[in-house]
Amino acid sequence: MSAPSSTNAWNKLTEQNIIIQFIDVTLRGCGQVMFQNNPITGLLFFIAIFLGAYWGNLPQAGFACLLGTAIATLTAYFYDLDKVSLRAGLYGYNGCLVGIGLATFLNPSFYLWIVVIFGAIISVIATKSLADFLKSWGVAALTAPFVLVTWTILLASYTFFGIKGISLPHPVTPDQFTITSSQALPYLNILIPDIFRGISEVFLLSSMTVGIIFVIGLAFNSIAAALYAILGSFVSVLASYFLQADASSINVGLYSFSAVLTGIALGSTFNTPSLRVTIYTIIGIIFTVFVQGALDTALAPIGIPSLTMPFVLATWLFLVSNKSFMSKDNQ
């Protein structure tokens, strides 16, 4: 499929005007959170993020997300990192998540903006380092830089009283976990909102509408990515109901956001869709749900959220030997 002429005109503009190029790269950075190298997808994502942040009474999250993406992109320009990755938004997506992640859990004081800017800068160094570290296994850094930088700052907020956590999980030992509500395997009227809220939680938001816009943004660039995102959310919701996780956490989407990313990554980004790939992806999605439960437990005593680390760990595990499990045709 050749690019439409409007796309060509835009691409030309990005070559001629550095400001337009910077905007283009920033938008792509947002799209790359779900592996999409497309400025329109990124624009739709940003619109959904600002809406979701506003609806969730957390308007600062939208601005922090935009700021994080922009600062990370600027840092990559400043250090003149490799052009292909830079122009594809690959130095921006971790800063994007650092921004929204910190704004979700920290008090919106002056310090929030300082750590968003600093965290976005560090996310670029972490992205480059992790990419170099992982190169010999042919595996991508995924969202690990976001998780490591955000964990560092959230953990540090317990000792730096200038930065204040507002909605960090209270530190407990895991024997104190209780089930607040349970539910049999749910009907469609519950399942469908759950699925889209699970997708919206990739950006730490919980809204069916926001999830739907994300899916539209994905579909604009890749139908397969949109379908595997829905598959990831669907399978993870079913699995967590089956395993009797806390139903209110499932409803919010907390067992799905990592699984959504695993679905897109294994199903459409690093493999070509097929039956064999889909089976492998479903196993990966279910494993992501287990890692989510495990990491929620392991982090409980130190009072930080798992973020997208379950996706990162499960997908790394499934990608290192991807070649051996997928036939050559599917890669």
Added chain:
Amino acid sequence: MSAPSSTNAWNKLTEQNIIIQFIDVTLRGCGQVMFQNNPITGLLFFIAIFLGAYWGNLPQAGFACLLGTAIATLTAYFYDLDKVSLRAGLYGYNGCLVGIGLATFLNPSFYLWIVVIFGAIISVIATKSLADFLKSWGVAALTAPFVLVTWTILLASYTFFGIKGISLPHPVTPDQFTITSSQALPYLNILIPDIFRGISEVFLLSSMTVGIIFVIGLAFNSIAAALYAILGSFVSVLASYFLQADASSINVGLYSFSAVLTGIALGSTFNTPSLRVTIYTIIGIIFTVFVQGALDTALAPIGIPSLTMPFVLATWLFLVSNKSFMSKDNQ
């Protein structure tokens, strides 16, 4: 030494009959838990496991162990993984331990059998991935896939109320550790049962008879392996008495099972026995005891057991630079 004719006849059968071959590979998978590529050794191990599980009032542990090995072996066949490793049982031993590990700590409900099957499948993916990851250092995955998969499921059991832990350690901070019984360096009548129970704990069982059958199984394939297993248990029991660990834990074998594996691995599997190798192995065994104590402490607040991770960490540390510490003749 040429193989006896009965062995040759059996090997021929495994080539001709896929069912026989599958049984052969499953038995070898069990033997590989202690590094032995031999179906008779595996058969003796399985007999000891079923006996120990029955005596320990945990009969499901034997069946889960067999199921885990079989499922892992089937998964390797399904994905057509490399024949040499497959036929040697190297894709089966982690599933073997996943089965007995989960059955030891989880309630024997319908969910137990689901997670044993799922865990065994994941153990194969983890085995292949870790092997690929570690290839450039010439180091084996050891039992790390078992530990990682089992930790994930045990941790997740705190948030998934379908899966219930029954004998997981209660989450505590380490200042709450107490010594329940102490004892001076013990006489032979205490030491000898301790040593064999320590060997039986490799499969999470605690029985002198079971330990003796394991040693016979080892000796059937490798006298050196049997001797280094005993050395590992002997040194670790002495070291933990000397350091004043809780005596009842020593009696059960909890400071020895990782040390037993370190002994076999450093002494007979990855080196050829010699004085120099034996000194290095003894240092490695003592270090394994320290790592056991350390990991027991580090995992205390999240309520999971160390499993064989002390063996894995200590042996990796001692194997990466094995070449520099052993003279060329001994490898």
Added chain:
Amino acid sequence: MSAPSSTNAWNKLTEQNIIIQFIDVTLRGCGQVMFQNNPITGLLFFIAIFLGAYWGNLPQAGFACLLGTAIATLTAYFYDLDKVSLRAGLYGYNGCLVGIGLATFLNPSFYLWIVVIFGAIISVIATKSLADFLKSWGVAALTAPFVLVTWTILLASYTFFGIKGISLPHPVTPDQFTITSSQALPYLNILIPDIFRGISEVFLLSSMTVGIIFVIGLAFNSIAAALYAILGSFVSVLASYFLQADASSINVGLYSFSAVLTGIALGSTFNTPSLRVTIYTIIGIIFTVFVQGALDTALAPIGIPSLTMPFVLATWLFLVSNKSFMSKDNQ
């Protein structure tokens, strides 16, 4: 600059007399804690350590430090490890820190000396293994062997009642952190002692005089190292006041010792000083402060100190991609 004749005479002596050589290598081992391959620097460091240990009512720390360095050096000779690294003291510095680290936190019983000797031996195996592990990324082991060995023994001290912790942090969940004293950004009369105490804490001591002797020792071998050490302490003190860390912890130097090492490493050891390098180093120093706060939180429930791990983690992150961020001239 050609070496003065006294240096030449000394170097000749080390070639002729194995005892003199052993002393030379042991002194260099101490100097290598701050990356200085110089026996006089090492001698000045040892003098400062004995003084600081005596003033801090912990005289055993000086002897343990010397013993750890000597045993590690002997182990490297025993295993005949590569001569260039051995003679530069690179197998000694982790043993040096293991000695002073264990003596700082453990009861000075007979067991202390056993674990100092054993820990020093293991530190050599860990140094070689980590160096081999990290080789393909062109990154050094730094003080990771010290941290891993010391963490192992300190954690194990909770389960081995022969080894007793005396000043280990009490295990708590991080919501129990309180600020014991706060302070606005301080004047020079507070700042200057803070800076030098921060440098003295590299060897777990807290004394302005000791810090000054360390700086003199650094300057004797490298003016740049001395300046970047001061920069590291200065920036980390300012950053931790700004972020409102507990002021009494800042005064003792607890937010600075890792940052000092990051400063020396990024500014003068692995790069040639320049403006670009200095900016990168300052970002690295500030990030080290965040990692310090994060690790202090993460380790709180298991009751062990962060040691120099914040330096190790931050510096690894900044060094893996050092090439991409520094222009070729500065490396």
